[in-house]
Amino acid sequence: MIDVFGLALPFLRLLDAEDAHHATIAALKLLPARxxxxxDPRLAVSVFGLDFPNPVGLAAGFDKNAxxxxxxxxxxxxxxEVGTLTPRPQPGNARPRAFRLMExxxxINxxxxxxxxxALAMARLSACHCEERSDEAIQSSHRGPGLLRCTRNDGIVGMNIGANKDSTDRVADYVSxxxxxxxxxxxxxxxxxxxxTPGLRDLQEPEALSDLLARVIEARDAAPARRPLLLKIAPDLSLxxxxxxVxxxxxxxIDGMIVSNxxxxxxxxxxxxxxxxxxxLSGAPLFDLSTAMLAQTYLRVEGQFPLIGVGGIDSADAAWRKIEAGATLVQLYSALVYEGPGLVERIKRGLVLRLEQxxxxxxALVGRKAAAFAARPPSG
Structure with missing residues (x-):
């Protein structure tokens, strides 16, 4: 199959970074379902009560609006993972607000x-359930009143949720x-x-975080079907x-953590x-810092819940090292700007080859070198 997006990358780079992203989303919406x-079954991962066909995920930020x-x-x-989504629509910060560091x-965004x-994201996801699925198929996917899957491909789709900038009760926004x-x-x-979002990272302070998680978990547990709840943290935390x-x-x-933003x-x-x-800052320059933070988190969690590793993954080798540092699953986004979506299959093939070798x-790979990665000071 011709890699249309790979061929388009040089032309997309002629556009402003945000305009190029909008063009990519528009093109993807026109593609027929595939x-x-x-x-490879060796890449299957069962975690959080979900069965992942492979460990390579798309990080939040690419498909903001589902x-x-x-x-x-x-x-x-x-x-x-779609989002980040807030209760009310918001325009975000003034443009320009996304920059490619090509060298x-x-x-940077x-x-x-x-x-x-x-509301609009929910309408889109709800429409996906019925667009190409029979009533029988929909009924068979029920486990209680909630539908577990959000796409025609019956894949795993996570919701990344945040708070409106002008919210007077940010915790209530997460509950929403x-x-x-x-x-x-x-x-x-x-x-x-x-x-x-000014002040958002203050919610990582223990007292605020405990209150946030308590209220969010209460809302989650009151729902008809229990969904795994993950926490995404910054790489800039002190130990x-x-x-x-942790x-x-x-x-x-909680069910897991994502390391890092x-x-x-x-x-x-x-x-x-x-x-x-x-x-x-994301992409390759984030790899060392985010991987050290991942390893430090893995050592502190002591197996109580799994971790997703994010930050600078642009090859099978980078994904392999994230897993060695403690990630059960990995996510990427920024590398698509430079490699295109064909990167996903290259990573998966590379992982299988290394597993064979x-x-x-x-x-068995998860966390086997966490102590070594935790001890490495970030380069630069």
């Missing part, structure tokens, strides 16, 4: 949770997200780590702060003239 490539989850599953992702294979809000998507979410991600976050997460018995730090190794733009399972 069956995902067949997955428009193309099915299309992205068709490229071979094992799961897709560094990185991205300061979007500020721009999205269409819960849990309630809004109870019928369509495969899992929820509580995003309190974006650097682009003392990480101790507090202590609360374990006490509240973008960073406000700027490695000295950055070469791009855009490196001083404000916002969160080392005669090891994915489960």
């Amino acid at each position: 069956q995902p490539p067949k997955n 428009e193309v989850a099915d299309a992205m599953l068709g490229f071979g992702f094992g799961f897709v 560094d294979r990185g991205v 300061r979007y500020g949770f721009n999205n269409d809000g819960h 997200g849990v309630k809004a998507f109870a019928d369509v979410a495969s899992y929820y991600t509580i995003n309190i780590s974006s650097p682009n 003392a702060q990480l101790d507090g976050v 202590r609360v997460a374990r006490a509240r018995r 973008t960073t406000i730090s700027r490695p000295a190794t950055l070469r791009s003239s855009l490196a001083k733009e404000t916002g969160g 080392e005669n090891i399972s994915l489960a």
